[in-house]
Amino acid sequence: MALAPKFVGQKFTAATSAPTLHTLELYLDYVCPFSLKMFNTVYASVFPLIRQKYASKVQILFRQQIQPWHPSSTLTHEAGVAVLRIEPSKFWEFSKALFDDAKSFYDVNVVNETRNQTYQRLSKIGAKVGLDEQKMFELLKISDKSAEDGSLNIGNGVTNDLKVLVKMNRMQGVHVTPTVVFDGVVENGISSSFSADQWEEWLEKNVV
Template sequence: MALAPKFAGQKFTALGNAQTLHTLELYLDYVCPFSQKTFNTIYTSVIPLIRQKYASKVQILFRQQIQPWHPSSTLVHEAGVAVLKIEPGKFWDFSKALFDDSKSFYDVNVVNETRNQSYQRLAKIGAKVGINEEKMFELLKIPDKPAEDGTLNIGNGVTNDLKVLVKMNRMTGVHVTPTVVFNGVVETGISSSFSAEQWEEWLEKNVA
């Protein structure tokens, strides 16, 4: 699936090489523990391997997959979109920092927290990787008063972009997280428990 330029921060291409033969798409949810396992292995082991051996052959797309049975899933993915708007080059580093702190956004840890309080914490995570905390919170926060025309569902500074990402994912029919799509086809042989060695074997087998 095509990726709009404004979402370019979700794309990893080693050495800035825009022409690649193979595409790995990772459908991940920030508050899914299995997504966290997959991301950590990708971030710490697979990306360095691609840089070393497959720089001109493989690109990775991070697809933000909101899982609505976890209400905070929307909020944390809004934070990811805010980073894409402010400093897309730091999207992957922010995602690592957010996954590292993801349990603090699980259901029982946010049930007594207001929405804007969650956004404040997310903006602080952004600050850890060099994102302007104030600018990020401004994009995320929800006003507590109606709009001038009386509208109550005001949304925030990332709502419209989030709608596009949700629409894109719905068109693929992906449900489970994590889901890995390789060259447009769901790769059922890849598990969240894949080790760095298993990923290396898989890439060697599947990337010409």
């Protein structure tokens, strides 16, 4: 599936000039422990492998998959969208920092804080990777004042972009996280527990 230019930060590619032949799409949720496992292995082991052996042959797309039964899932992915708006090149680094602190956004750990307090914590994670904390919070925060037309569902600075991402994922029919799509087809052979060696073996068999 295509990726709009404004979401280009979600793409990892090591290619410099030659075309990429294959695409791995990772549908991940920031508050899903299984997504955490997959992301960490991909970030630490698969990225270097692609740079070394498959730079011109495969790219990886991070598909932000909101799991609405965890209300904070929406908030964390809004933060991901804010990063794409502010500095797309920081998206993967921010995602690593957020996954490292993901448990602090699980249900039990957010139930007693306000939405804007959660956004403040997410903005501080952005600051850790060099983003403007205040600029990020301004995109995320929700006003307690109605819009000029009296509307109370006013959203925030990333609502419209988030709607596009949700629509794209629904068109693919993805439900569980993580889900891996290889060249447009769901690849059920890859699990969140894949080790670095298993990823290397899979790439050797499937990337030509």
